[in-house]
Amino acid sequence: MSAMEPTGAGRGGPLTPSASGGQMAGGGGSLADVLERVLDKGVVIAGDIQINLLDIELLTIKLRLIVASVDTARRMGINWWESDPALSANERSSLEDENRRLRERLEALERKAGLLPEGDGTPTEASGG
Amino acid sequence: MDDLERLVARSGLTTDEMAELISEARAEARAEVKAEMRAAFARRIRAQAGGEEARGHDEPPAAASDATPTRDATPAAGGEGDVAYVYCVADAGSELSGGTGIAGAQVEQVSAGDLTAVVSYVPRAEFAEDALRRNLNDLHWLEAAATAHQDVIDEASATSTIVPLRLCTIYNDADRVRTMLTEQRDRFAEALDVLRGKSEWGVKVYADLAALETAARTRLGADQIAGSEGGAYFARKRVERNARDEARRIARECVEDAHTRFSEWAADAVVNRPQSRELAGYEGEMLLNASYLMDDDRAPEFAKLVRELEERCRRDGLRFELTGPWPPYNFVPGRAEAVQ
Numbered sequence: 001m002s003a004m005e006p007t008g009a010g011r012g013g014p015l016t017p018s019a020s021g022g023q024m025a026g027g028g029g030s031l032a033d034v035l036e037r038v039l040d041k042g043v044v045i046a047g048d049i050q051i052n053l054l055d056i057e058l059l060t061i062k063l064r065l066i067v068a069s070v071d072t073a074r075r076m077g078i079n080w081w082e083s084d085p086a087l088s089a090n091e092r093s094s095l096e097d098e099n100r101r102l103r104e105r106l107e108a109l110e111r112k113a114g115l116l117p118e119g120d121g122t123p124t125e126a127s128g129g
Numbered sequence: 130m131d132d133l134e135r136l137v138a139r140s141g142l143t144t145d146e147m148a149e150l151i152s153e154a155r156a157e158a159r160a161e162v163k164a165e166m167r168a169a170f171a172r173r174i175r176a177q178a179g180g181e182e183a184r185g186h187d188e189p190p191a192a193a194s195d196a197t198p199t200r201d202a203t204p205a206a207g208g209e210g211d212v213a214y215v216y217c218v219a220d221a222g223s224e225l226s227g228g229t230g231i232a233g234a235q236v237e238q239v240s241a242g243d244l245t246a247v248v249s250y251v252p253r254a255e256f257a258e259d260a261l262r263r264n265l266n267d268l269h270w271l272e273a274a275a276t277a278h279q280d281v282i283d284e285a286s287a288t289s290t291i292v293p294l295r296l297c298t299i300y301n302d303a304d305r306v307r308t309m310l311t312e313q314r315d316r317f318a319e320a321l322d323v324l325r326g327k328s329e330w331g332v333k334v335y336a337d338l339a340a341l342e343t344a345a346r347t348r349l350g351a352d353q354i355a356g357s358e359g360g361a362y363f364a365r366k367r368v369e370r371n372a373r374d375e376a377r378r379i380a381r382e383c384v385e386d387a388h389t390r391f392s393e394w395a396a397d398a399v400v401n402r403p404q405s406r407e408l409a410g411y412e413g414e415m416l417l418n419a420s421y422l423m424d425d426d427r428a429p430e431f432a433k434l435v436r437e438l439e440e441r442c443r444r445d446g447l448r449f450e451l452t453g454p455w456p457p458y459n460f461v462p463g464r465a466e467a468v469q
Binding site for chain 1: 212215218256257258261262265271272275276278279292293294295296297298299300301305309313316317320331336338377380381384385388400401402403404405408409410414415416417418452455456458459461
């Protein structure tokens with residue numbers, strides 16, 4: 001990433017052949033590219049200075065949230081990242097919990113309304129993804 | 130509800146899509162609030178624990194126990210009051226150029242056994258827990274630190290196979306870094322084996338939605354509109370209705386095809402969430418944000434493939450962007466599994 005843009009405001013460059021050896025090089029990354037990697041990826045080992053990892057996660061969640069409300073890719077059905085296990089476990093499990101609770105309530109209601117036979121309502125479908 | 134309906138009409142979204150957005154927004158807002166509360170609680174608890182610790186402890190901290198940070202240890206190397214910041218780990222004896230790291234400090238190597246860590250010394254005052262927490266949430270500080278972190282790792286990975294560490298992995302002194310290398314030896318050795326001779330490449334696909342829909346309309350309408358007068362009216366209506374669906378189909382097909390072909394070339398692949406527009410500052414919509422782990426000798430062919438697919442999809446309003454080579458952040462073993 002020798003062509004890193006320090007301001008991070010711009011995009012990575014276009015596909016350009018590097019000057020030497022005919023090897024192809026991609027553009028430099030934006031600040032978002034760098035943050036996505038250095039905050040969220042790489043080896044995590046506990047150092048002597050314990051930064052609470054939550055603080056970093058909090059920050060990445062915030063960065064993620066800025067896009068989440070206008071998520072065109074998701075509306076187009078290109079939402080493969082949602083099955084990414086790297087997604088914050090907390091974010092995921094809270095949604096999964098809610099999903100499960102809603103499902104249970106729905107079933108209880110259906111049973112009350114006589115739509116389901118008694119006792120035949122064990123949820124079998126796995127949640128998530 | 131009037132407001133909502135006006136919003137729906139203006140946005141061009143269907144009511145279903147709007148409802149979906151609202152429920153997503155609600156779930157995400159809840160997660161955000163929960164995270165903030167969690168952080169606030171954690172700070173409070175830590176503050177209380179710290180106060181008691183300061184009152185209760187007279188004996189020196191046990192150096193051997195790695196679970197308890199030895200906060201008051203004097204650094205063995207670096208200035209008084211400096212701590213050792215670790216960027217990445219490589220095989221001992223790797224050719225690593227020096228250069229400067231965070232805050233312009235000289236980058237050095239700390240070795241133990243067959244491994245070496247790339248480190249520099251940073252002021253404890255700036256990187257101790259409380260200051261660090263504040264600094265990490267200051268985007269300017271974060272940007273400078275992240276850029277320096279990445280630059281050092283990038284420099285090292287240009288000449289050697291390295292395992293990148295997450296931002297702000299910090300030890301009291303060089304001895305503690307050696308202890309870490311010894312303890313984590315197998316994990317690093319395994320990671321180095323997996324990553325040897327490979328680099329990470331990022332591919333993003335952006336859509337210009339207007340161009341995409343125009344392309345969709347053209348594809349749908351070209352033959353249908355050429356009917357009788359009355360037929361043409363209904364054909365146009367149908368085209369309008371279907372254009373959005375067709376646009377989605379075109380985009381999805383193009384992106385899926387691209388990702389499948391890139392994955393065939395790659396040793397491993399990871400799909401990440403589209404990036405924040407505010408932060409990344411791109412135009413259009415980000416449909417794909419993926420990383421591929423690539424053998425270095427396949428990289429030129431891969432770049433060619435990216436260009437080829439871009440040329441094919443360009444008429445539909447889709448744009449590809451290739452970045453790299455990156456240090457293999459996304460492919461450190463033991464982290465996220467590949468998404469196929």
